[in-house]
Amino acid sequence: xxxxxxxxxxxxxxxxxxxxxxxxxxxxxxxxxxxxxxxxxxxxxxxxxxxxxxxxxxxxxxxxxxxxxxxxxxxxxxxxxxxxxxxxxxxxxxxxxxxxxxxxxxxxxxxxxxxxxxxxxxxxxxxxxxxxxxxxxxxxxxxxxxxxxxxxxxxxxxxxxxxxxxxxxxxxxxxxxxxxxxxxxxxxxxxxxxxxxxxxxxxxxxxxxxxxxxxxxxxxxxxxxxxxxxxxxxxxxxxxxxxxxxxxxxxxxxxxxxxxxxxxxxxxxxxxxxxxxxxxxxxxxxxxxxxxxxxxxxxxxxxxxxxxxxxxxxxxxxxxxxxxxxxxxxxxxxxxxxxxxxxxxxxxxxxxxxxxxxxxxxxxxxxxxxxxxxxxxxxxxxxxxxxxxxxxxxxxxxxxxxxxxxxxxxxxxxxxxxxxxxxxxxxxxxxxxxxxxxxxxxxxxxxxxxxxxxxxxxxxxxxxxxxxxxxxxxxxxxxxxxxxxxxxxxxxxxxxxxxxxxxxxxxxxxxxxxxxxxxxxxxxxxxxxxxxxxxxxxxxxx
Ligand code: HEM
Numbered sequence: 121x122x123x124x125x126x127x128x129x130x131x132x133x134x135x136x137x138x139x140x141x142x143x144x145x146x147x148x149x150x151x152x153x154x155x156x157x158x159x160x161x162x163x164x165x166x167x168x169x170x171x172x173x174x175x176x177x178x179x180x181x182x183x184x185x186x187x188x189x190x191x192x193x194x195x196x197x198x199x200x201x202x203x204x205x206x207x208x209x210x211x212x213x214x215x216x217x218x219x220x221x222x223x224x225x226x227x228x229x230x231x232x233x234x235x236x237x238x239x240x241x242x243x244x245x246x247x248x249x250x251x252x253x254x255x256x257x258x259x260x261x262x263x264x265x266x267x268x269x270x271x272x273x274x275x276x277x278x279x280x281x282x283x284x285x286x287x288x289x290x291x292x293x294x295x296x297x298x299x300x301x302x303x304x305x306x307x308x309x310x311x312x313x314x315x316x317x318x319x320x321x322x323x324x325x326x327x328x329x330x331x332x333x334x335x336x337x338x339x340x341x342x343x344x345x346x347x348x349x350x351x352x353x354x355x356x357x358x359x360x361x362x363x364x365x366x367x368x369x370x371x372x373x374x375x376x377x378x379x380x381x382x383x384x385x386x387x388x389x390x391x392x393x394x395x396x397x398x399x400x401x402x403x404x405x406x407x408x409x410x411x412x413x414x415x416x417x418x419x420x421x422x423x424x425x426x427x428x429x430x431x432x433x434x435x436x437x438x439x440x441x442x443x444x445x446x447x448x449x450x451x452x453x454x455x456x457x458x459x460x461x462x463x464x465x466x467x468x469x470x471x472x473x474x475x476x477x478x479x480x481x482x483x484x485x486x487x488x489x490x491x492x493x494x495x496x497x498x499x500x501x502x503x504x505x506x507x508x509x510x511x512x513x514x515x516x517x518x519x520x521x522x523x524x525x526x527x528x529x530x531x532x533x534x535x536x537x538x539x540x541x542x543x544x545x546x547x548x549x550x551x552x553x554x555x556x557x558x559x560x561x562x563x564x565x566x567x568x569x570x571x572x573x574x575x576x577x578x579x580x581x582x583x584x585x586x587x588x589x590x591x592x593x594x595x596x597x598x599x600x601x602x603x604x605x606x607x608x609x610x611x612x613x614x615x616x617x618x619x620x621x622x623x624x625x626x627x628x629x630x631x632x633x634x635x636x637x638x639x640x641x642x643x644x645x646x647x648x649x650x651x652x653x654x655x656x657x658x659x660x661x662x
Contacts, residue, residue, distance in 0.1 A: 150493040153198060155189040156180060163191030170329045171600045174476040174505040177201075181506050187489065193337045195221070196498040197480075201506035203547050209489060209500060210481055210551035218553040219244040219482040221499045223326050224337045225353055235400040236361070238322070239407045244484070244553075250394050251404045256557050258384045259408070262304050263560050266382045268452050270303045271565050273631055275449070275572040280628035282577065283621060286613040290421065293569070297416040300565060301409035306371045307383035311363070318360050319410045325356060329600035364406030368398055378646040381639075384408070411558060414603040415474055416565050421606050422472040423465060423570050425593055426520055427579040428611050433522055437461045437574040438616070449627070450571030452564055456538035458571065463522035465566050466541045470508045471520050472595070473548055476604055478502040481554060507547045575616075576624050582610040 156164050168176055180188060181201035190197050200206045210217050220243055223229040230243030239255065242248035278296040282289060298312035298319075324330040333340040333349040344350055371385035380386040384405050388395075395401050427434040437460055441450055444457040455462070480499045487494045494500075509517040513531055514524065524530035525541035534540040543549065543563045549556035573579065581590035597607040615621035 150488055151491050153187055153189040153492045154184040156184070158191050161194055163193070163195075165192040165335060168192070168328075170335070172598075173328055173600065174503065177477065177501070177503050178506050178509070181503060187492070193335070196495055197501055198494055198498050199501045199503055201503050203502075203507045203510070205489070206502040206507070206547070206551055209483075209487075210502060210554075213487070214552035216484045216487060217481050217500060219484050220554070221480050221482040223334075224340050225325055225331050225333045225349060227353065227357060229326075235396050236403045239404060240411065240479070240554075241326070243482075247400075251400070252557070254388075254393055254395065255384075255404055255408050258387060259557055259561060261387065262382075262384070263564070267300070267304055267561070268564070270300050271568045272449075272451060273635060274299050274303075275568045276624075276628045276631045278569065279449075279572055279576045279624045282613045283615065283624055287610070289424070289611070289613065290608065293420045294413055294417040296569065297413045297420075297565065298409075300416075301412040302367075303383065304412075305384045305405040305409040306367055307381045307386065308367070308371070308374070311367050314363060315406075315409055316413055318363055318406075319413045321356050322360065322410065323414060323601050323603055325353065327601040360406075361403075364402040365399065368402035368405065372398065378650050379643055381642055408558075412561060412565075414601075414605060415558060416562055416569075418474045418603055418605045419465070419469050419472075419562075419566055420569055423468045423566070424573070424579055424611060425595060425606060425609065426464065426468050426471065427574070428581055428593060429595070430520055431580075433460075433464050433520075434574060434579055437464055437571075441571060441575050445571075445575070449575045450568065452567065454571070455564075455567055458567070459526060459537040459541070460522065461567065461571055461574065462541055463525040465570050466525060466543065466546070467520055467522040469543075469546070469548060470514065470517075472598075472604065472606070473504050473508050474603055475548065476505040477602070478504040479550055479554070479602075481551070502547070502551055504548055576620060578614040578616055580612045580614060582612050 156167065158164060159166075177199055178201070180190070181199065186202035187198060187200055187205050190199065200209070220230060220241055222243075223241055226238070226241065228234070228237065229241045231237035231241075231245055231247045232243065235247040235251070237247065239248065239251045242251070274296045277299070278292055281292045285292070294316055295312055298316045299309040302309040302312045302315055326334070328334050331349045331352070339347075340349060342350075368385060371380065371383070372389060374380045375386050375389045380389075385401075388401050388405075393401075395404070427437075440458055440460045441454075445451075445454050450458060450461070478501055480501045483494055483496060483498050483500060486496045508514060511517055515521075515530065521530075524532045525534075526537070527533055532541070543559050546559075549559045549562075581593070583589070584591050591610050593609045593611070594607065598604050599607070615624065
C-alpha cells in the first residue's frame with residue numbers, strides 16, 4: 121500500500137513540477153540558458169555520478185558555456201563555471217542571491233522553525249544573520265587575542281605524534297584541527313575525537329554521496345515506519361544536539377566557577393548577545409568548531425601529497441624556513457617572510473580544491489542574466505573546480521606550480537611578496553554575503569601546520585618492503601563528500617636529522633608541561649579570587 125501511495129505521489133509530483141516549470145519559462149519572453157536536454161521531473165539526475173560529480177559539471181561547462189542550466193528531481197540548477205559571472209550574480213546581486221537551498225535529508229535545514237540549526241545551511245533569515253554576525257566577531261577576536269598560541273601548541277603535539285606513530289598521520293592531522301577548534305570554542309579539547317565523528321556524520325548526511333534521499337528526494341517523505349533514512353537522521357540529529365549541548369553545559373559550569381580561559385563560550389557567557397539562549401549558542405559554536413576540521417584537514421592531506429610528489433618545492437620551503445625563522449618552527453609572525461611556503465599552500469588548494477562543487481546559493485526572486493531567465497528558487501552553483509582550472513588565469517591548471525605566485529611570468533603573480541599570495545580573494549571561500557568566515561583561521565592554521573611539517577620532516581614516498589620500490593600515491597582518488605579528502609595513502613615522515621627529532625620530542629614535552637602549569641596557575645588564581653569574593657560578600661552581609 122505504502123509503495124502504491126508513494127508511486128501515485130511521485131507521478132503527481134512529477135507532472136505538477138514539470139507543468140509549473142514549463143509555465144514559468146513560457147511566461148518569459150527571454151531566452152533560457154543552454155544546457156543538456158531535461159527529462160520531466162528527474163532532469164538529468166541519471167547523468168550525474170555520485171562519485172566526483174564536479175567532473176561531470178565541469179564537462180558540461182565545456183560543452184554549454186560559462187553559465188548553463190540543468191535540473192534534478194524538480195529543482196532548477198544554474199551552474200556557473202566563470203568567476204566573473206559568479207561575481208555578478210552572487211556578489212553584485214547578493215541582495216537576492218544569498219539564500220540557501222534546503223537540504224532534503226536534514227530536518228528544517230533552512231531554520232524556518234527555530235534557531236537551533238547549522239549556520240552555513242540556514243536560509244537567509246534572522247537566525248542566520250545574528251549567528252553569522254556573532255561568530256564573525258568572535259573569530260576576529262580569537263585571531264587578535266588567542267588562537268595563535270593554541271595553533272602553535274597543537275602543531276607541536278602533531279609533530280610529536282608523527283615521531284611515534286607516523287603511519288597514523290591522517291588521524292593526527294584531523295585531530296590537530298579538531299583540538300584547535302575545541303580549544304577556541306570551549307577552552308577544552310577533550311571532546312575533539314567526538315567532534316570529528318559528528319563532523320563526518322553531518323558531512324555525509326548533506327553530501328550527494330550520502331543517503332540516497334539526497335538524490336531520490338521523494339523517498340524522504342515516506343512514512344517513518346518504512347523510512348530508514350529518516351529514522352537514521354533522527355538518531356544523528358539527536359546525538360549531535362546532545363553532544364553540542366553537553367559540551368556547552370560543561371563550559372558554563374566551568375565558567376560559573378570562574379575557571380574558564382579565553383574561548384567563545386566564555387565570551388558569550390560574559391556579554392550581551394541577541395541569541396535566544398544556550399541552546400542556540402551551543403549550535404553556533406558546535407557548528408563553527410565542526411566546520412574547522414575537514415576544511416583544514418583536506419588541504420593538509422593534499423599538502424603532504426604535493427610535497428612528496430614535488431621534493432624540489434619541499435626543499436625550497438625548508439630552505440626558506442631555515443633562513444627566515446632562525447632554525448625554529450615557523451610562527452604567524454614569520455608569515456610575511458615565507459612567500460614560498462604560502463605559495464605551496466595556496467597552490468595545493470588550487471590543485472585539489474577543498475569543496476570542488478562549491479556551495480549552492482538560492483535566488484529569492486525571478487531574475488535575468490544576459491537575457492536569460494533565472495526563476496525564483498533556482499539553485500546557483502559556483503563550480504569551484506572550473507574556476508580553479510581556468511587556463512587563462514591558471515596556465516597548465518592540472519599541474520602543481522607554486523611559481524605562478526612567485527614569478528611575474530604568471531598571471532597570478534602579485535607584489536609585494538610579503539603580503540601575496542594570500543587567501544583573501546581566493547574563490548574557494550565562496551561569495552558575497554555567504555562568504556566563508558573561516559578564511560583567516562584556515563590561512564593561519566595551514567601556515568603553522570605546513571610550516572611545522574617542512575621544518576621537522578623530509579616527506580617521502582613509502583618504500584614497499586617486498587619490491588624495494590616507492591609506493592605510488594593516487595592523487596586523483598578521493599572521497600565524494602562535499603568537502604574533499606584524498607583516499608587513504610601511505611608516505612614516510614623522516615625527521616630532517618637526529619637532532620631535529622630530539623627537538624620535536626623535547627619541544628612538545630616542554631609545551632605540554634608549560635600548558636599544564638599555565639592551566640593550574642589559572643585555576644589557582646580563579647579559586648583564590650572566588651574565595652576572596654565569597655569572604656567579601658559574607659563580610660558585607662554581616
Ligand atoms: C580550506 C578551508 C575552507 C574552505 C575552502 C571553506 C569554504 C567555504 C565555502 C565555499 C562556504 C560557502 C560560501 C558561500 O556560500 O558562498 C563556506 C561557508 C562557511 N564557512 Fe568555510 N571554508 C573553509 C574553512 C572554514 C573554517 C576553518 C571555518 C570555521 C571557522 C569555516 C566556517 C564557515 C562558516 C560558518 C560558513 C557559513 C557562512 C554562511 O553561510 O553565512 N570555514 N566556507
